Structure formats: structure tokens, C-alpha cells
Amino acid sequence: VTIEEDIIGKAQELGFAAAGIAVAAPSETMRVYRKWIAEGYAADMDYLKCHTALRSDPRKLAPGAKSVIATAARYPASGEPGAGFSTYARGQDYHVVLRQKLRQLADYIKGRAKISTARICVDSAPILEREWAVRAGIGWRGKQGQIVNPKLGCCLLLGELLVGIELRSSARLPNRCGTCRRCLDACPTGAVKEDGLLDPRECISYLTIEHKGSIPADIRPRLGEALFGCDMCTTVCPWNRFGNDLVMPELSERPMPGAAECINLTEQEFGKRFKDSVVLRTGPLRLSRNAAIALGNRKAGRP
Ligand code: B12
Ligand code: SF4
Ligand code: SF4
Numbered sequence: 117v118t119i120e121e122d123i124i125g126k127a128q129e130l131g132f133a134a135a136g137i138a139v140a141a142p143s144e145t146m147r148v149y150r151k152w153i154a155e156g157y158a159a160d161m162d163y164l165k166c167h168t169a170l171r172s173d174p175r176k177l178a179p180g181a182k183s184v185i186a187t188a189a190r191y192p193a194s195g196e197p198g199a200g201f202s203t204y205a206r207g208q209d210y211h212v213v214l215r216q217k218l219r220q221l222a223d224y225i226k227g228r229a230k231i232s233t234a235r236i237c238v239d240s241a242p243i244l245e246r247e248w249a250v251r252a253g254i255g256w257r258g259k260q261g262q263i264v265n266p267k268l269g270c271c272l273l274l275g276e277l278l279v280g281i282e283l284r285s286s287a288r289l290p291n292r293c294g295t296c297r298r299c300l301d302a303c304p305t306g307a308v309k310e311d312g313l314l315d316p317r318e319c320i321s322y323l324t325i326e327h328k329g330s331i332p333a334d335i336r337p338r339l340g341e342a343l344f345g346c347d348m349c350t351t352v353c354p355w356n357r358f359g360n361d362l363v364m365p366e367l368s369e370r371p372m373p374g375a376a377e378c379i380n381l382t383e384q385e386f387g388k389r390f391k392d393s394v395v396l397r398t399g400p401l402r403l404s405r406n407a408a409i410a411l412g413n414r415k416a417g418r419p
Contacts, residue, residue: 118284119228119229119283120137120283120284120286122228123135123137123185123221123224123225123283124136124137124286126221126224126225127185127187127217127221130217130220130221131189131217131364131365131366132187132188132189132217132364133188133189133190133265133268133272133359133362133363133364134187134188134254134255134265134267134268134272135185135186135187135188135252135254136185136186136249136252136253136254136286137183137184137185137186137252137253137283137284137285137286138183138184138186138248138251138252138253138285138286139182139183139184139282139283139285140173140174140175140181140182140183140184140278141173141175142172142173143171143172143173143174143244143247144247144251145244145247146168146171146172146244148313149171149244150168151313152313153165155313155315156317157313157314157315157316157317158316159316159317159322159326159327160326160327160328161316161322161326163240166242167242170242170243171242171243171244174243174248174276174278177235177237177241177242177243177278178233178235178278178280179233180232180233180280181233181235181278181279181280182279182280182281182282182283183278183279183281183282183283184248184251184252184276184277184278185221185252185276185277185278185279185283186245186248186249186251186252186254186274186275186276187214187217187218187221187254187274187275187276187277188249188254188255188263188265188268188272188273188274188275189210189213189214189272189273189275189364189367190268190269190271190272190359190360190362190363190364190367191203191204191207191210191271191272191273191363191364191367192206192207192271192360192363192367192368192369193269193271193350193351193356193359193360194351194360194369199372200341200342200343200344200372200374200375200378200410201343201344201345201372201395202321202344202345202346202347203271203347203351203369204271204273204345204367204394205344205345205393205394205395206369206370206372207364207366207367207368207369207370208366208367208392208393209392209393209394209396210238210239210273210367210394211238211239211240211394212392213364213366213367214238214273214275215236215238215275217275218236218238218275218276218277219236221277222234222236222277222279225277225279225281229281231279231280231281232280233278233279233280234277234278234279234280235277235278236275236276236277237275237276237277237278238274238275238276239273239274239275241276243276245274245275245276246261246263246274248274248276249263249274250263250288251285251288252285252286253285253286253287253288253289254272254274254289255268255270255272255289256289256290256291256292256293257291258270258293258299258353259293259296259297259299259300259308259312260299260300260303260308260314260349260350260353261308261312261314262299262349262350262353264292264293264353264355265289265355265359266289266292266355266358267358267359268355268358268359268362269353269355269356269357269358269359270350270353270355270356271350271351271356271359273367292355296354298352298353298354299349299350299352299353300349302348302349302352303348303349304320304338304340304348305318305319305320305335305338306318307319307320308349318335319346320338320339320340320342320345320346320348321345321346323335323339324339324342324343324344324345324346324398324402324406325344325345325397325398325402327402328402330405331405331409336409336412336413337413337416337418339406339409339410339413340410340413340418341375341410341413341414342406342410343375343378343403343406343407343410344395344398344403344406373389375407375410375411375414376407376411378403378404378406378407379404379407379408379411380404381400381403381404382400383400386399386400386403
């Protein structure tokens with residue numbers, strides 16, 4: 117086996133549903149990113165407005181990096197709509213889980229080759245994760261923005277390892293969305309605009325997870341019973357019929373509290389309930405805000 121096959125095989129052994137490699141080089145989609153920022157789409161997410169130089173080239177983020185090893189973990193696609201918590205948020209915190217596995221992958225590579233640089237990125241690093249997933253052959257960019265793989269669907273979480281070792285790039289996958297537009301039609305708010313860019317200010321995922329302060333009254337009815345995140349444009353993708361047997365065990369679904377419980381959690385109860393979950397970052401205040409809207413919508417009989 118080649119070193120590339122060996123690395124990809126090890127990633128799969130660690131529980132990733134897919135892995136691929138891209139040569140570290142300047143980002144190809146900074147133009148899209150800059151336009152998105154210029155539209156004001158970063159909203160409250162100030163961390164997206166900085167580190168432009170680092171984001172434009174992974175070699176600036178990790179000096180000495182020569183290759184980007186991109187990985188994808190499958191999370192459950194089966195979530196019942198309306199159950200409140202996005203399926204990716206029902207398992208253990210993927211930041212912790214993926215980071216730990218990428219550390220193990222880095223150690224494995226170090227055992228095989230001499231490498232100085234090994235930088236792990238999961239979500240919060242200034243890197244265009246979806247672009248690198250495309251370049252490493254993990255999948256194509258779906259119409260709602262999610263990376264889709266023909267054998268795994270689009271319920272995928274991404275993580276990268278930037279390594280100081282020259283590797284051969286994996287082949288890119290062709291876009292197979294075709295005439296399908298189920299994800300766009302499923303979005304209750306029309307958050308994906310004509311140019312394909314997503315406006316988070318109309319996205320339930322942004323509003324329930326990231327947005328601080330009150331949620332504009334006119335958009336509240338469209339939140340339905342969402343408590344944390346939104347699965348409408350992802351679970352509807354027909355490619356999700358594949359890959360359900362490759363869900364990373366740590367990401368499998370656990371029972372989650374309902375809106376009535378979420379509205380009254382004390383800070384302490386919240387911390388205990390969500391201690392190893394991504395929900396922890398959102399805090400008890402925003403969760404109870406979301407729960408109040410969900411209960412209001414339920415009472416009004418809104419979907
Ligand atoms: C900010 C953020 C959000 C924001 C904004 C999302 C957005 N679309 O920009 C909010 C809070 C709304 C959000 C929601 C979700 N997110 Co999010 N998010 C991020 C984060 C931290 C940065 C994304 C970013 O840079 N946005 C700016 C836009 C411009 O970039 P982009 O969407 O990544 O698109 C790039 C390319 O696809 C391409 N591109 C984008 N649009 C277009 C249009 C055209 C025409 C072209 C040619 C190219 C192109 O260029 C862009 C720059 O490289 C990334 C992690 C990371 N560091 O990348 C996770 C990430 C994108 N999110 C993720 C997930 C899982 C979600 C949710 C499904 C969670 C949920 N269930 O609620 C939803 C999905 C919403 C959606 N339809 O996109 C995953 C996506 C995995 C995947 N399979 O693609 C990521 C990669 C996190 C991770 N490590 O796994 N997210
Ligand atoms: S996450 Fe929900 S609100 Fe956001 S674009 Fe997808 S369907 Fe629309
Ligand atoms: S739902 Fe259809 S258009 Fe959307 S990502 Fe999946 S295949 Fe592509």
C-alpha cells in the first residue's frame with residue numbers, strides 16, 4: 117500500500133467514514149468568502165471576520181504544512197423533524213471526538229514518517245473546511261452548502277490534519293445534485309439566496325445556536341419547535357439513504373430533553389445535562405429563549 121492509502125485506511129479504522137488528501141496551496145474560494153463577509157452574513161460571528169490571511173492559505177495557518185488530510189465523520193440522518201435538537205448535537209461533542217481521533221492519526225503518521233508540522237482543525241480554526249473537503253475528494257458542495265458524498269450522504273462533520281509531508285492528492289468527486297433541489301425547497305426560511313450563498317440571519321441553525329439576544333419576532337413562527345440547530349436542508353437529501361451503517365459510534369443519538377424541560381434549567385442543571393455535548397457552548401440562556409419560542413409555536417399549532 118502507498119502511504120496515502122495507509123493514512124486513509126487508518127482514518128477509517130479510527131471511525132471516520134471518509135478521508136482524503138489535498139496538496140496544501142492557496143484557497144480557491146476566498147472570493148466567495150470575502151463576498152459573504154461583505155454582505156454582512158457573518159452577523160454576530162465576529163470570529164469569522166478576522167484571520168483572513170490565515171484562512172487564505174493553510175500554509176499560513178500551519179507553517180511547514182505540505183498536505184491537508186481531510187476527514188469526514190458520519191452523524192445520524194434519522195432524526196425526527198421537530199424533535200428539537202439537530203441530530204449532530206445528540207451525540208458526544210464532535211469537536212472533542214474528532215480532535216482526539218485526528219491526534220491519534222497524527223501519532224500514527226509520525227510513527228511512519230518524519231514530520232514536524234501536524235496541526236489539527238475541527239470547526240473553529242480559520243480554514244475553509246468545505247473547500248478542503250472538496251479538494252480532498254470527500255464530496256461535492258450541495259445546493260444548501262453541505263458537502264455530499266455519494267456513498268455517505270451529507271450528514272457529515274469535517275476535520276483536517278495539516279501535515280508537513282508531501283502526499284499525493286486524492287481525486288475530486290463530480291457534483292451529482294443534478295436537477296434535485298429538495299434541500300432548497302425544504303428550508304422554512306429561504307435562507308439560501310439566488311447566488312447560492314447562505315444568509316445566517318435567516319437560518320434557524322444560526323438563530324438558535326449562534327445568535328445572541330432576542331430573535332426577531334417576524335422570524336419566530338418559522339423556527340417551529342427547533343431548540344438547537346436545524347436539519348431541514350440536510351436530512352431531506354436523497355443521498356442520506358447511504359452511510360447510515362457508518363455513523364461514528366460516539367456521534368450516535370442519545371435521548372434529549374424536550375422544550376418544557378429546557379425552559380427551566382438552572383445554570384448548574386444545564387451544565388450537568390450537556391457536559392459532553394456541543395449544546396454546552398450555547399448556554400442555558402439561549403436554550404431557554406429557543407424553548408420559549410418552540411412552546412409558543414406548538415401552542416399556535418405551527419409546524
Ligand atoms: C459559520 C458556520 C456556520 C454558520 C454559517 C453557515 C454557512 N453556510 O456559511 C451557521 C451557524 C448558519 C452554520 C450552520 C450549519 N453548519 Co456550520 N459552520 C460554520 C463554519 C464555522 C464556517 C463556515 C464559513 O466559513 N462560512 C462562510 C461561507 C462562505 O463558507 P462555506 O459555507 O464553508 O462555503 C465555502 C465553499 O462551500 C464555497 N462556497 C460557498 N458558497 C458557494 C457558492 C458558490 C456559487 C460557489 C461557487 C462556492 C461556494 O466557498 C466557501 C468558502 O470556502 C464551518 C467550519 C469551518 N471552519 O469551515 C462550519 C460547518 C460549515 N458547519 C457544518 C454544519 C454541520 C452545519 C449545520 C448542518 C449544523 C446544523 N445541523 O444546524 C448547518 C448547515 C447550514 C447550511 N445550509 O450551511 C459543517 C459542514 C459539514 C458539511 N457536510 O459540509 C462545518 C464544516 C463544521 C464541521 N467541522 O463539520 N454553520
Ligand atoms: S439549516 Fe434550516 S434554516 Fe438553515 S438553510 Fe438549512 S433548512 Fe434553512
Ligand atoms: S438535496 Fe438534492 S440538491 Fe440538495 S444537496 Fe442533496 S442532492 Fe443536492
